[in-house]
Structure formats: C-alpha cells, structure tokens
Amino acid sequence: MxxxxxxxxxxxxxxxxxxxxxxxxxxxxxxxxxxxxGTSRGELDPESAAPTGSRALAALLRNQGVDVVVAATFDDALAAAPGSTVLVTAGGTVRPERLADLRDRAAESVLIAPGQPALDRVLPAVRTYGGPDAAVHAPNCSLPAAAAAGDALTGGQRFLADSRVTTCYGGSVASVRDAHPATLLGDGVALTNQHLGENGNAALAMRLLGARPRLVWYLPVPGDPAFAEGRETITGLLxxxxxxxxxxxxxxxxxxxxxxxxxxxxxxxxPLPVVVRAAETTEGRARLYRRSGAAGHAAAILREAAVARLATALSMSGDAGPAAVIAAVSVRSGLTAAEISQLLYGEGVRGDADLVRLADDLDALEERIRRS
CATH class of the missing domain: 1.10.287 (Helix Hairpins)
Incomplete structure (x- = not known):
C-alpha cells in the first residue's frame, strides 16, 4: 500500500x-x-507634526514665553488649571459635570466642539447646532482677539446665545467674559499645523491661548475617568x-x-489492499435488497439479465423487443407464449418465496434453451 x-x-x-x-x-x-x-499621535496633539496635529502652535506659544503643559488625564488638567488658560481639544468627549469643574477651577477656558450636553452644564445660555464645513469668515464681532486676527478659518458647530455672549465668525466662535471667561470654538481646524499659517488663524490662536503665562493643553482620550460614557470604541482604543x-x-x-x-x-x-471476489459483491448486494425489502426490484434485475442471456443464446440482436423474444423462446423451449410472457415480463413478486421461485424458473428455462 x-x-x-x-x-x-x-x-x-x-x-x-x-x-x-x-x-x-x-x-x-x-x-x-x-x-x-512620533509624528501621528492624534488630532490637535501639541506634540504631533502631522497635518492635523498642533506642534507648530505649541512651539509658537513657547517662543512667546507661554508655559504649555500637556495634560494626559482630567486629574492632571484639573491640578494645573488654577491661574491658567485651559484648552479642551474635544469638549464633547468629557463628562459635562467634570467639564464644569474644570471651567470653575481655570482662570480661562477654551472649549472645542463641546456639544449641547456639556454646554447645558457649563454655559446653559448657549445653544449649539451643526454648521457647514470649515471656511474663511470675517469676525464681525467686538471680541478683541477676533478683531485683531481678522479673517480666519472656522466651522463645525455654531452657537446661539443671548446678548451676554459674544458670537463671531458666523456663530462658530462664542465668548463669555464673566468671573471664569470661556471661549467656544466650533472646531479646531485653525489650530492645526496644516492651516495655522493661513489668514489670521495663527493670530486668533495666539490671542485666545497665549493671554496667560501658562496654558494647560488637555487631550481627552479613552480610558480617562472623565471620558464620556458610550463613546469608547474598539477602533478608537487601538x-x-x-x-x-x-x-x-x-x-x-x-x-x-x-x-x-x-x-x-x-x-x-x-491501490486497494485486497481483491474482493465477485461472489462476495453479489451476496452483499443481495443482503441489501433483502434488508430493504426490495424483492420486486431484485426480480426485475433477474428477468433483465435472463432476457439478455436468452437473446445471446438465440443469436438475437440486443435491441429485440419483448414480442420477438417471447416468440423465439417459445419455439425453442416448447412452452406457450403466455407462459414465457409471464415468466420474463410478468408482474412483480410479492416476497422472498416468490423471488426464489422466479429465480428457479428462469434457471430452468435457460437450461432448456441450452439443451434444445
């Protein structure tokens, strides 16, 4: 084998x-x-040199004497907030109650895309809605930082508020000046490496973030205890x-x-390991017929084989019809045509006894033909 x-x-x-x-x-x-x-750490990351990062802005602020402190967690940002400007790069991903605590602790806050749940806790008088993609807008407001910067690239969220809140750039920038001043940005596209040098983006960013000696740059990430529930995704964690x-x-x-x-x-x-004799194959098939009760099917096979052998013995063609076979066998055997028809083409048998009787009669007929 x-x-x-x-x-x-x-x-x-x-x-x-x-x-x-x-x-x-x-x-x-x-x-x-x-x-x-080292170069694709994330959007608005002050240590990222990617187009969506903000390393260029962080370098400009440090060159102007601003101490830029990167806060990896909410607790770090809260500890460094007193007397500082706090930038939250994704305000909508921080729990609203924690964001309110951060604003109360900071000297000034800048929140990017905070979302309505956060505004309900931080600035209840402000409503937000989705706006168009970022585009260059004129300030059209009295906010000193915006007036000095001029046209800038803004977009994303838009803000609606009463007269106590100043809105600029078509509503995509809002500012409230109270005991804890806060500025809202619809998105942070003007702060990225890719667009910082365009129009008045750098001037606006420097005036909003560099007004105090220290800037706390808070990047909310999944895994932070202050991260909003329901926002963690598998792909976001990888x-x-x-x-x-x-x-x-x-x-x-x-x-x-x-x-x-x-x-x-x-x-x-x-190759097969043994040779199976034809007799064993025949016996095995017979046992299968008996087990399934297929006596009629077995009788049909016996009659078909007997007709083929008789036709050969009588020198008849293989396509000879039943009438021709019956006539030729009747002449050679001496039996009547009715007897031959019943034996070779009759009705099916009803059981094993009839099957055995049919097999014996077929053998006897073939033996008579051979002797004649």
Missing amino acids: TAVSPDARAIWRAARAPLAITALVLLGGIVLALATG PDGWVFGGVQLAVAAVVFALWRARRLGPVVTE
Whole structure:
C-alpha cells in the first residue's frame, strides 16, 4: 500500500511560503507603527507634526514665553488649571459635570466642539447646532482677539446665545467674559499645523491661548475617568499602526486563500489492499435488497439479465423487443407464449418465496434453451 499522508518535511515545504508572507506583513506593520508613532499621535496633539496635529502652535506659544503643559488625564488638567488658560481639544468627549469643574477651577477656558450636553452644564445660555464645513469668515464681532486676527478659518458647530455672549465668525466662535471667561470654538481646524499659517488663524490662536503665562493643553482620550460614557470604541482604543496592520493581514489572508484554492492538484489514486471476489459483491448486494425489502426490484434485475442471456443464446440482436423474444423462446423451449410472457415480463413478486421461485424458473428455462 502506498502512503499518501504528508510527513513533517512535506508540511514544512507547503507552509513555509505563507508563514514567510505573514511574518513580512507583521514586520511591516510593526515598522510602520514605530515609524509613524512620533509624528501621528492624534488630532490637535501639541506634540504631533502631522497635518492635523498642533506642534507648530505649541512651539509658537513657547517662543512667546507661554508655559504649555500637556495634560494626559482630567486629574492632571484639573491640578494645573488654577491661574491658567485651559484648552479642551474635544469638549464633547468629557463628562459635562467634570467639564464644569474644570471651567470653575481655570482662570480661562477654551472649549472645542463641546456639544449641547456639556454646554447645558457649563454655559446653559448657549445653544449649539451643526454648521457647514470649515471656511474663511470675517469676525464681525467686538471680541478683541477676533478683531485683531481678522479673517480666519472656522466651522463645525455654531452657537446661539443671548446678548451676554459674544458670537463671531458666523456663530462658530462664542465668548463669555464673566468671573471664569470661556471661549467656544466650533472646531479646531485653525489650530492645526496644516492651516495655522493661513489668514489670521495663527493670530486668533495666539490671542485666545497665549493671554496667560501658562496654558494647560488637555487631550481627552479613552480610558480617562472623565471620558464620556458610550463613546469608547474598539477602533478608537487601538493605535493607527495596529489597525493598518490588521487590514494588511486580512488582505493577505484573502489573497493566500485564493492562491491556494487554485492549487488542488490531480486526484491521487490509491491501490486497494485486497481483491474482493465477485461472489462476495453479489451476496452483499443481495443482503441489501433483502434488508430493504426490495424483492420486486431484485426480480426485475433477474428477468433483465435472463432476457439478455436468452437473446445471446438465440443469436438475437440486443435491441429485440419483448414480442420477438417471447416468440423465439417459445419455439425453442416448447412452452406457450403466455407462459414465457409471464415468466420474463410478468408482474412483480410479492416476497422472498416468490423471488426464489422466479429465480428457479428462469434457471430452468435457460437450461432448456441450452439443451434444445
């Protein structure tokens, strides 16, 4: 008997190519994550040099003597807030009650896209609604920082308020000057590396964030106790490099599956270890017929085989019809046509006894034909 099961060497030869591809993809994802980890930290990150980061603005503020403190958690921001300007880069992701505590502790607050639940706790007189994409707007207000900066790139959320709140740039900037001054920005596009040098974006950002000796730059992230419930997502918790690596692995798996699906190869034949005698096959089939009660089907097979042998013995063609067979057998055997018709083409049998009787009668008929 020929062995067809693969051995360890065959398995290794078949698996080494996909294993090498997987290792290369993993290595590429790790290298990419390490290479981009220092420059693609996140949107409005003061340590990120990516287009959506804010390293350029943080550098300008430090050059003007402002102490920029990056707060990784809400507790860090709250501890550094007294006497400082506090920038919250994603106000809508902080629990409203914690955001109110932060504003009460800070000397001045700048909130980007705070959302209505946060405004209900921090500035109840202000309502917000979605606005168009960022575009260049004129200030059209009396806010000193906006008037000095001139046209700037603003958009995102828009704010509605009473006369106690100053709105600028088509409503995408709002400011309230009370015991704890606060400024609301519809989005932070003007603070990013990509757009800081355009129009009056840098002047507006410097005046809003550099009015005090210290700026607390708070970046809310998932895992922070102050992070709003229901906003954590699996993809948000994963670094960008890992997400990209996972997509690469999925694509590689699909390509590998398609590649291997076209390499099924020819059918492998295997010699039988023993020879099965024809008699054993016949007996096995007979037992199956008896077990299933198929006496009628067995009788039809016996009659068909007997007719074929009789036709050969009488030198008849294989396509001879029942009438011709009956006539020829009747002449040679001496039996009547009715007897031959009933024996070769009659009704089905009702049980094993009738089947045995039919087999004996067919054998007797064939023996008579051979002797005649």
